[in-house]
Amino acid sequence: MTTVELTLLPLGPGKDLTSERGVECPGDLPPASDPDLVERARAAKAKLGAKVFVLGHHYQRDEVIQFADVTGDSFKLARDAAARPDAEYIVFCGVHFMAESADILTSPSQKVILPDLAAGCSMADMARIAQVEDAWDAMTDAGIADQVVPITYMNSAADIKAFCGKHGGAVCTSSNAQVALEWGFEQKPDAKIFFLPDQHLGRNTAVLELGLSLDECVVWNPFKPNGGLTVEQLRAAKVILWKGHCSVHGRFTPEVVDQIRATVPDVKILVHPECQHEVVLKADLVGSTEFIIKTIEAAPAGSAWAIGTELNLVKRLAAAHPDKQILFLDKTVCYCSTMNRIDLPHLVWALESLVEGNLVNVIEVDPDTEHWAKIALQRMLDLPGRSHRD
Ligand code: 13P
Numbered sequence: 001m002t003t004v005e006l007t008l009l010p011l012g013p014g015k016d017l018t019s020e021r022g023v024e025c026p027g028d029l030p031p032a033s034d035p036d037l038v039e040r041a042r043a044a045k046a047k048l049g050a051k052v053f054v055l056g057h058h059y060q061r062d063e064v065i066q067f068a069d070v071t072g073d074s075f076k077l078a079r080d081a082a083a084r085p086d087a088e089y090i091v092f093c094g095v096h097f098m099a100e101s102a103d104i105l106t107s108p109s110q111k112v113i114l115p116d117l118a119a120g121c122s123m124a125d126m127a128r129i130a131q132v133e134d135a136w137d138a139m140t141d142a143g144i145a146d147q148v149v150p151i152t153y154m155n156s157a158a159d160i161k162a163f164c165g166k167h168g169g170a171v172c173t174s175s176n177a178q179v180a181l182e183w184g185f186e187q188k189p190d191a192k193i194f195f196l197p198d199q200h201l202g203r204n205t206a207v208l209e210l211g212l213s214l215d216e217c218v219v220w221n222p223f224k225p226n227g228g229l230t231v232e233q234l235r236a237a238k239v240i241l242w243k244g245h246c247s248v249h250g251r252f253t254p255e256v257v258d259q260i261r262a263t264v265p266d267v268k269i270l271v272h273p274e275c276q277h278e279v280v281l282k283a284d285l286v287g288s289t290e291f292i293i294k295t296i297e298a299a300p301a302g303s304a305w306a307i308g309t310e311l312n313l314v315k316r317l318a319a320a321h322p323d324k325q326i327l328f329l330d331k332t333v334c335y336c337s338t339m340n341r342i343d344l345p346h347l348v349w350a351l352e353s354l355v356e357g358n359l360v361n362v363i364e365v366d367p368d369t370e371h372w373a374k375i376a377l378q379r380m381l382d383l384p385g386r387s388h389r390d
């Protein structure tokens with residue numbers, strides 16, 4: 001088994017050169033207390049004009065999302081990244097894997113900028129390429145690799161996407177996981193899906209959308225010999241789930257669902273498919289962030305909703321729909337700490353640096369990885385139709 005060095009993220013100035021991320025902001029990062037930050041962001045964006053295109057994921061802070069030209073979930077942002085081929089700079093207000101995908105899907109002359117390189121994703125970090133290759137070797141030894149179609153959730157590093165592209169697989173997001181798995185099963189006789197890195201999205205999709213049984217899904221634990229599975233278990237499985245999860249959505253519990261149902265009459269539980277299977281089973285509706293937004297927009301006045309997704313989005317939905325009762329499905333605060341790394345000081349710093357002709361925090365995927373990852377991403381973009389939960 002390959003030993004994978006997990007890099008620690010140092011806090012404070014300096015750069016972690018062994019990690020994809022760093023924390024250095026050369027030049028002047030304005031203090032968060034600067035009362036002129038909004039005006040400075042506005043002025044810098046106006047000076048850049050059509051040269052800059054700002055993309056914002058729905059989990060971004062209010063202070064940042066107000067400057068996004070386009071907002072969306074991972075799928076929409078991947079599709080929209082290429083929508084402005086004339087823009088020289090794409091400032092991505094989201095996390096590292098999203099910026100990598102934007103770099104892959106845009107032209108080489110366009111530069112993708114992530115305002116804070118420390119905006120990673122704990123789930124994406126749970127699958128390292130060396131670990132994934134070890135798992136593939138074990139599948140080869142078990143005589144099943146020829147049947148396996150690897151599908152990775154968008155929330156993964158570019159090299160994992162490239163691995164899927166090379167091995168006949170694809171990328172998916174929470175809004176098209178069902179179609180992607182159906183596509184995967186059609187690719188080979190007796191196909192098996194190797195789903196990376198979110199075990200919950202993989203399990204929820206396989207069981208609740210495709211009708212597989214829980215027993216047909218096994219979990220590959222990269223920290224155990226042979227993934228913690230016997231050769232017989234690997235051969236019998238229909239879906240091999242990577243042991244990864246989202247640290248934000250993984251927090252929601254079935255107990256809180258029960259408590260909210262007991263206290264709020266007629267409440268509807270609406271959750272993201274990154275939540276644990278036990279939570280999704282108890283929910284009324286499940287879908288991507290885009291689906292969650294559309295559901296609340298279409299809900300009648302006076303209806304009550306408890307939502308299991310990132311708190312910035314839930315708070316924005318509550319503010320935008322004062323005629324509906326919107327609750328957060330957790331007793332404690334649950335922001336995505338890495339999404340929250342993109343704050344107004346970093347956005348101002350990135351935009352003002354561009355005004356000065358200084359490109360900071362450029363995300364650039366190497367050409368070989370880009371080639372294969374693009375194949376996997378393109379297979380996703382070409383999937384027929386989308387889930388009813390998009
Ligand atoms: P979607 O944007 O696909 O809903 O995924 C949610 C998420 O966790 C993004 O990091």
Ligand code: SF4
Pocket residue numbers: 059095120121122123124155246247248249310336337338339
């Ligand atoms: Fe990653 Fe979860 Fe944060 Fe999305 S919400 S960026 S999956 S840790």
